[in-house]
Amino acid sequence: MHELSIALSLLDLAEEEAERRGGVQVAAIHVKLGPLSGVVAEALLSAYDLARENTRFERCDLVIEQVPIVAYCPNCRGERAVISVQEICCAECGTPTPDIRTGRELELSALEIIDGPADATCGSPAESA
Amino acid sequence: MAPQTRLVEVRQKVLKQNDVVARALRQQFHDQGVYVVSLVSSPGAGKTAFLERVLTDVGRERRVAALVGDLATDNDAHRLARSGAPVRQITTGTICHLEAEMVKTALDGWQPQSLDYLFIENVGNLVCPASYDLGEDLRLVLFSVTEGEDKPLKYPTIFNTADVAIITKMDLASAVGFDREAAYRNIDAVRPGMRIMEVSARSGVGMDEFVQFLEARAAEARLPAQV
Numbered sequence: 001m002h003e004l005s006i007a008l009s010l011l012d013l014a015e016e017e018a019e020r021r022g023g024v025q026v027a028a029i030h031v032k033l034g035p036l037s038g039v040v041a042e043a044l045l046s047a048y049d050l051a052r053e054n055t056r057f058e059r060c061d062l063v064i065e066q067v068p069i070v071a072y073c074p075n076c077r078g079e080r081a082v083i084s085v086q087e088i089c090c091a092e093c094g095t096p097t098p099d100i101r102t103g104r105e106l107e108l109s110a111l112e113i114i115d116g117p118a119d120a121t122c123g124s125p126a127e128s129a
Numbered sequence: 130m131a132p133q134t135r136l137v138e139v140r141q142k143v144l145k146q147n148d149v150v151a152r153a154l155r156q157q158f159h160d161q162g163v164y165v166v167s168l169v170s171s172p173g174a175g176k177t178a179f180l181e182r183v184l185t186d187v188g189r190e191r192r193v194a195a196l197v198g199d200l201a202t203d204n205d206a207h208r209l210a211r212s213g214a215p216v217r218q219i220t221t222g223t224i225c226h227l228e229a230e231m232v233k234t235a236l237d238g239w240q241p242q243s244l245d246y247l248f249i250e251n252v253g254n255l256v257c258p259a260s261y262d263l264g265e266d267l268r269l270v271l272f273s274v275t276e277g278e279d280k281p282l283k284y285p286t287i288f289n290t291a292d293v294a295i296i297t298k299m300d301l302a303s304a305v306g307f308d309r310e311a312a313y314r315n316i317d318a319v320r321p322g323m324r325i326m327e328v329s330a331r332s333g334v335g336m337d338e339f340v341q342f343l344e345a346r347a348a349e350a351r352l353p354a355q356v
Contacts, residue, residue: 002257010143027134038259038286085285087318096321106143115133
């Protein structure tokens with residue numbers, strides 16, 4: 001289980017990105033996750049719950065978008081879905097497809113930031129009105 | 130009133146920090162002409178026995194060294210040191226994998242530029258090491274004939290991130306009824322076209338072939354630097 005260290009890295013990165021945008025308040029962290037990243041979504045969600053405690057992201061949601069494995073099929077001459085992570089073959093014609101184009105993602109894709117008064121969920125330390 | 134939110138695109142790898150360190154290590158190794166090989170497997174697949182043999186065999190002609198990762202104990206480092214090669218232990222504590230920064234720290238004060246090969250034995254684990262680039266040129270995934278032919282199907286990601294599959298303990302293959310065809314089929318399903326080699330560190334079967342393969346790969350990798 002390395003999801004906790006992944007969750008901590010994710011929060012470090014989110015912090016850096018929020019700061020770079022002027023210390024914006026973050027309502028949610030959006031992550032893209034591929035089956036070949038070595039990270040399991042459910043485990044990442046639990047680890048995130050632990051990791052965010054007592055941080056500025058304590059009340060931020062983690063939104064995981066699962067990215068399918070897509071590979072280049074030399075037979076179909078195009079990018080195609082694969083049968084499964086256990087069978088890296090074109091889902092349409094069954095040709096083995098070692099040239100993987102997506103599915104390795106472990107990426108902070110976006111931050112959902114809050115505009116307006118700073119009384120809401122989380123982000124920068126709460127400012128009193 | 131609910132606050133207004135908007136989505137701001139970031140698109141950064143979560144392990145960006147690790148990747149930055151790994152890239153720097155890879156460049157450094159390349160500049161120094163060191164070919165770096167990492168080994169991953171489940172605990173007990175025979176990484177240390179295989180590596181001890183590789184260090185001994187390759188070490189006759191080449192300058193070799195090894196880093197070995199474990200949660201606790203430096204037993205493996207002692208075993209590997211019997212080959213005569215310089216060995217450093219990385220004790221990870223509770224961490225189930227090596228990260229690029231640990232490799233960098235372990236190399237502090239060492240002289241890798243005087244090496245031809247550096248081997249990095251990861252913590253025995255077929256899950257977590259898959260996510261971390263260590264700056265290696267070649268990643269070997271080992272699995273033994275005693276583990277079951279469906280190991281690749283159970284841990285497809287680690288096979289998919291590795292370059293070569295090494296089937297170990299071949300001297301036990303017939304005793305345990307190892308189904309070679311099924312093992313090859315499963316490896317090829319999760320990583321089409323993957324190079325597969327069979328070895329026994331105990332009997333020495335397949336070791337010469339592996340060393341030749343390694344030398345060829347290393348020569349290929351060093352070529353551009355020498356032009």
